[in-house]
Amino acid sequence: MAQHGTLDFMLGAKADGETILKGLQSIFQEQGMAESVHTWQDHGYLATYTNKNGSFANLRIYPHGLVLLDLQSYDSDAQKLNQDSTGRVKRLPPIVRGEAINRYWPTADGRLVEYDIDEVMYDEDSPYQNIKILHSKQFGNILILSGDVNLAESDLAYTRAIMGSGKEDDTGKDVLILGGGDGAILCEITDQMVIDGCKKYMRKTCGDVSDNLKGDCYQVLIEDCIPVLKRYAKEGREFDYVINDLTAVPISTSPEEDSTWEFLRLILDLSVKVLKQDGKYFTQGNCVNLTEALSLYEEQLGRLYCPVEFSKEIVCVPSYLELWVFYTVWKKAKP
């Protein structure tokens, strides 16, 4: 495992690169580090220092007063970088690299975030995706599918939101749940390996429902949901609630060409077909910052086989580290 530490200095814009370099060189030379300097005509300096123990540092001096120090050390003591409390020096927690336990799982809107992962519970490749269940000290076990955080044991808020945020009385009602093993982006086949992993390591989330495919008032079908939906539509079967936990709103923004959008419209159409006139369809959308993708999704809602209306809610799902949008869709009342 290597640690990559950074230290950033903002010096005055008129700072002279050569003077800065001379001033900082001694710090590394005192450590017995070998030095190699590259000089640009208009772009400042890069001094590279190597230590006998395999660590190295880069000192990049830009012409306008920005000085960036990178220090990479391997398998060693915590990095000791001077801390300056003037505020002109920025030091971030070092990035741990090459470790078996990966702590970094970027958000949907592309931000770098580090989790408190201390154990890998499950890590398998199914035919459809990579499935990890990692343990976070604060969030409990987290299900990560192909690098996307899906659900952690701390995330009751997600389940609550996708069931109508406590506003619904589902007693005695007919509910259809699509996904719910936390299926893949393309749900042609629900991934048995996801269900297997969650059954063992996410029991706080799924309880014992995955142990029995059939219960007093529920039945779990592990198959392609599209043919099932088509069959229900043909039979005229209708539900009070349809909950879509299959696929996030695609990040792609070319709805005509992208098969994920076509797939999404198909699911939407079929779901609304099997929805009672006064039924409700719930789904999770996407991160609140992906405004284009969310707009496109809402556009799709206007293109279904029958007119629908929708509302949305911004929800804080603890393990996501970003706010998430959930949708409620229903058939427009007949005049």
Added chain:
Amino acid sequence: MAQHGTLDFMLGAKADGETILKGLQSIFQEQGMAESVHTWQDHGYLATYTNKNGSFANLRIYPHGLVLLDLQSYDSDAQKLNQDSTGRVKRLPPIVRGEAINRYWPTADGRLVEYDIDEVMYDEDSPYQNIKILHSKQFGNILILSGDVNLAESDLAYTRAIMGSGKEDDTGKDVLILGGGDGAILCEITDQMVIDGCKKYMRKTCGDVSDNLKGDCYQVLIEDCIPVLKRYAKEGREFDYVINDLTAVPISTSPEEDSTWEFLRLILDLSVKVLKQDGKYFTQGNCVNLTEALSLYEEQLGRLYCPVEFSKEIVCVPSYLELWVFYTVWKKAKP
């Protein structure tokens, strides 16, 4: 502004460093980058590449198959690093460095997290601390005191939790709030500059209460709370609720020597003194992962002038990106 991108490869443990280097060298040489190689006896290779435009790359090849690539480019197009979907290659969002708008605000438990900051609303140094209010696309304006995220416009959950999580009926009750301008760690003086900043940029959080120090049923005192508490205690004044929004539980773990812990016990003692027999004291504690600090805090609760009991709750405050512990404390019932 510079961007620092990383690409990490895990190759087989028996991978030969020299062969790897030869294989990757051409990528950089094709770009017309100058090369400089350092070889260790037992620690692998470091190849440094510099580009005419001021960007540079480090290729660090470790003896056991870990290959780390760092690429630093300045003021330029987004970095284009090859994406490999095998999963053996880890690529994180590049770290932006030296930019006026700082996106990185590490959590209390030391994790690196990036925020979606797009504007600096307020940035002042008071005599006591640095005060920033930064705008986040999803969390709204965020108050950051000396580098610690305090409260964002999205964080109703914080206010709710520190008021008893909806379990209290405070109608007609006497409430004492300590802090509430989001005071500093040592609250000897409430920072007028914090109040000023929030009054302007955090109105979603504070409404108009900071505009008027006195209202029909409230009064704001901008002064050292310790003498006020002592005065109330002397007068025998008691409150139904005391809400402490002054100081997080100190991270230090030497309660005898650290003045922050003494200060904390002082505040606790005084607050409980002015609490009715059936009154409640609310406070925020610390991040859920800082278990030692939390234990020490709970130990302090056992050392007050009179016996108390307490409960705690783990709360998800949206902008914190970490779960937070809140405490409720009350006087032990007299036998």
